[in-house]
Amino acid sequence: MTRPARAAGVAGVALGALAFWLALPPVAVRSAVVPIAVGALAALAGAWTISQRELRLGRGAVAAGICGALLGVLATRAGVGNLEGVVVWSALVAAMLRFATPLTFAAIGGMFSERSGVVNIALEGMMLAGAFFGIWGADWGGSWVVGLLVAMAAGAVFGLVHAVFAIHLRADQIVGGTAINFLALGLTGFLFIDIYGSNGTPDLSSSQQIPDVTISTGNDFFSNAFGQLNLMIWLSLALLVVSYVVMFRTPIGLRIRAVGEHPLAADTVGISIYATRYAAVVLSGVLAAMGGAYLSIGFVHSFNENMTAGRGFIALAALIFGKWRPFGAFGAALLFGFSSALAPRLGGVSDWSSYAVLFQALPYVLTLIAVAGVIGRSIPPAAVGRPYEKQ
């Protein structure tokens, strides 16, 4: 019974996406009936899936159908000319990757920390530290390599502080993380104003910026989307594969997960809880800071007070939405990156400009829905947030 039900559920989700896609270029259906009909079909498939007791998938399909129909109807109301300006798929893909990269770094960092049993809501602060110290290092050392290394070191220091308080001092990990966020905000702002004053950070020379990797310079879809991406974007994809292999295919990963799920059992078989957690939390600081350094010396080429502006929290959301798995987190980061890439473009369309802002709330709403268990429940590692005391 479950097989056809699952297939119907997946088809429903796909139909929901189709409902929106049909209204966009290159197809650009102009009649509101089409997305409504396709969306309704998706919802029907979802309803049938629910009746077959595949609740989560069914609800997901219903939600996808409704969202797809709504977005599709919205799209049919805008002029095709406007839409073609907004929805250039290759540019959207490139922008999506650019927005998703800092999130990917931080989310994967958060995965290591949380899989080992230490809650890390300090990703935001670690990322901010990476952003500031990245540009400071690049300015001081005259090279982006130095900048990146300084950023990673700064992230490691913040990670270490979080680790000491969470592991040895057994402080509440959420309180500690909140403190790190305040500290990073204050420290980077303090140093930024003390060192650079009201002039802001200096212009970076090309050797101080993380370079782009040029693969192809043509004008086809592939070249426009992937031909000229920043080195850090490729690095994040490599990190993704490596972290998956480490976490799920090596003894190291098994240890990290054991420490996060059942520390007492792990301790009994001789795994050092403290060493594992320290390593994981420091690593999370390093990775989050790399995401921050990408922002400052790879993407924007300057620094501002509080420039991460909540991206660390979106990364946390991506981690939860992706169920504490590398590819899940990456998928969520791509989704959130897509909404970030689309929002400013929608702002350019006159009928939509005020709605575009609402797109920015999408990652948070989706995460709320995810933790509420509507579309597949996100269950954290069992021992996350609990300090471990040696017996």
Place this chain on the structure above:
Amino acid sequence: MGDPGSGADAPQAGPPSVAARLAFYQRAGGVVTPLLTGLVAFAFGGVAVLATGHNPLTTYRAIFDGTGLNWLFPWVTGASRSLAASNLQQTLLLTTPLILTGLAVAFAFRCGLFNIGGQGQYTVGAIAAVWVGSSLHGTPGLLHILLAIGLASAVGALWGGIAGFLKATVGAHEVITTIMLNWVAYWAGTYLFSLGGPLQSSTQSSVPVSNDVVDSAKLHVFWGDPLLQGLDVGFFVALAALVVFWIVLNRTTLGYEVRAVGYNPDAARYGGIGVRRSYFLAMAISGLFAGLAGAIDILGWQFNLNVNDIQASTIGFIGIAVALLGRNTAVGTFFAALLFGALVSGTSTRHLDPTVFRPDLARNLTLLIQGLIVLFVGAPVLIVYARRAWRRLVGAFA
């Protein structure tokens, strides 16, 4: 400090729930912890000031004068006294919402929940208050104020209640849900007041701001010039909220249940207390306090809500530091709110003498001090270690 036995100070190897650590943390040293923490944090801040080549003492002195707390000294007279009075009014204007957002964190904390959502609850409260306050023309003043405050509190309670509901029903961690709700409130507010948004000003079409609150719905200013942001009666509402907080927690069945759940949810459930109901109510009441803070800021001195106000506000986040430093008690919250209100107001561009220390640097100094306080207060074991080291030191000399 009523710890029995000198050798029994070692941190208990108790069950690792939030509530158990909370209980330990409440016991770990009365008012000594917050005082020590504050001193250490200010000392660290002094080092940061020193590193920029300024004298920390004169800087702290200038910040203190900027807070207006020197008004309390009888020997300050004449022009400096009236300046101090106006500075103190600003400090207390900031203390007011901080008391309330501090209570929003503290109340949930007493139930074993960590409410990071004070900021979002504050924002939705402010949005509701500005909407009611700037519409419904012709409503009698007091009724208008009550309507605005009532709706703001209700919306704040709803925002907190969502997190409480999700915690009670599906067990979603309140930290995650409140962080997400903060950002939803942030973007919803940005949408409502941005150009072309549904609540954007009808008179200024090119400014992302709400309509102004009508005069009759503004709170009465009882100290200082109403045109120069004097202190409004909202301050007394915050003081009353402290009393209500104390009474509800210590003298009602609800408060008893909330505290019981905070100490040990399993024992509370075994004792017949509705744990889920307590989670929901604690979060809703928390949100109510924060929503009230938003309403009082709007009706007391802001009178309109700008997109920048929503995006730059940190009142709810400072509330976390207030509650932690105030050890989640009514009296503690008052003094912690006063401290942070004074810090923020004393380092503002308007009050800090720029020839002594740059206000934009000092603003970040405030954040640093805040971060250090939260960091140290969150690790009660540190105090135990410090006390043990102190005893050893004293023992070595005795």
